[in-house]
Amino acid sequence: MAAGSSPDFDLIVLGAGTGGYTAAFRGAQLGMRVALVDQGKIGGTCLHVGCIPTKALLESAELFARLKKAKEFGIVLEGKPGFDYAAIAARRDQVVKRMWTGLKGLVDKNKVTWIAGRARFEGPTTIRIALNGKDGVPASGPGGASGGGEHVITAKDVIIATGSRVKSLPGLVPDGRRIITSDDVTTKAELPKSIAIVGAGAVGSEFASLFHDLGVAVTLLEYLPGIIPLEDKDASAALERSFTRRGIKVMTKARFDAASVKVGDDGVTLMVGPEGGPAAELKVEQLLVATGRAPNTEDLGLEKTKVELERGFVKVDGWMRTAEPHVYAIGDVIGGLMLAHVAAHEGIVAVHEIAGEGPEPIDYDHQPRATYTHPQVASIGLTEQQCTERGIETKKGVFNFAAVAKAVIVGETEGFAKVISDAETDEVLGVHLVGPSVTDLIAEAALGMTLETTAWEIGAATHPHPTLAEALGEAAMAVAGRQINS
């Protein structure tokens, strides 16, 4: 931007995933002139290859699993329930398309300027965009050899929201056929007969649950001692027990050498074994790599700014400010809790900070986490292990879904609610849920913890009967030993 000239926009947002579009829309609502730049489709990872397609697939798998129990509910089906995976995938794509159409409408409604192309910093608040050509591919270089040319825009403030991409293990190269990633499962319509999933975080565990419910033989390999390793140990153990009982082969402390992975015409073989133990051959139709995500910070021209990186992720403070004045970063590109609702929340904080509204910094101990396995897992705040590490004295209350009437009615009695509170003040420090619909139930804990509630207060709130929410109410009462139904 030449000295004295006014910038083209108040705010440029780089990347239109959940974080980016939320920031853009909020900025526009506050009266900012906003440009939203993306080389792909609005909605990013979450809408096109993440949250939404996976949850659509999981919904079909769950319905199928429930249909198999129809007789238990007195429902008579003619013949055995079956499924058509191509139709499941088509429904998945329809759900995505519907939400995508809605988002495109919101760009116009909010009067945000949409720019399709790949962005690079030319200076701290000057962005060069290789515009997408008719084929939807950005220009390959100056002049736009294969694309639609270039465009330079300026703004008072810039938010980096370029997200993340799938990451494999060294020596393991996904080919989309035998060695696949979440991108393949969320866009293709093929179902293997057997699969090994490497990585039992939320994504790997959700896929294990999905494939198993659709009749695929699943082996879940996790390097660490437990699955969903970021969750409370009781939640991790409960999910592992449930998976094992249902017939998913779970191997924790699993070790294999990428060099042992051999791709053939009919499948993949690898030598795998427990840490310190003998390795045995595992033969599967596909190997799914779910070992985390890499931030999109390369080729962004960050060297033309003072923005600092740590292990590839953009470094920010609690208000999403980078080391470069007027440049902010949000979402997966800053690492930490790489979740869509966290990205959106960070986007709102960044925009409110830019607008001078003095927002509260992000409190990562109050961000809910959800894993849509069967049974579901949801949590917020500290695990018991983290409380111990931080030297916090705690009390806890646990209540099993088996004693909740609604859980018996829906036929899903696995799991529990656990409430951890400060031993002295009773403030709720963590809530951990395993069981039916807990990814919805965690919202009550999120509201409570935002209001710095105590376990006593959650227990004092009337929970309607019969509902699954009673598990949380009872667990909160159990903190003071005053649960009623167990």
Ligand code: FAD
């Ligand atoms: P992204 O959604 O990654 O968007 C970044 C955007 O930036 C992309 O559209 C990309 O095209 C664009 N971009 C990148 N570089 C450039 C550039 N140089 N120029 C222009 N554009 C660029 N989270 C949940 O909360 N719940 C879930 O159930 C859930 N399920 C998931 C399941 C899977 C399989 C995966 C992979 C992830 C899941 N997540 C889930 C995580 C969630 O998808 C991410 O946390 C979220 O998408 C992050 O949003 P973002 O805006 O930071 O980035």
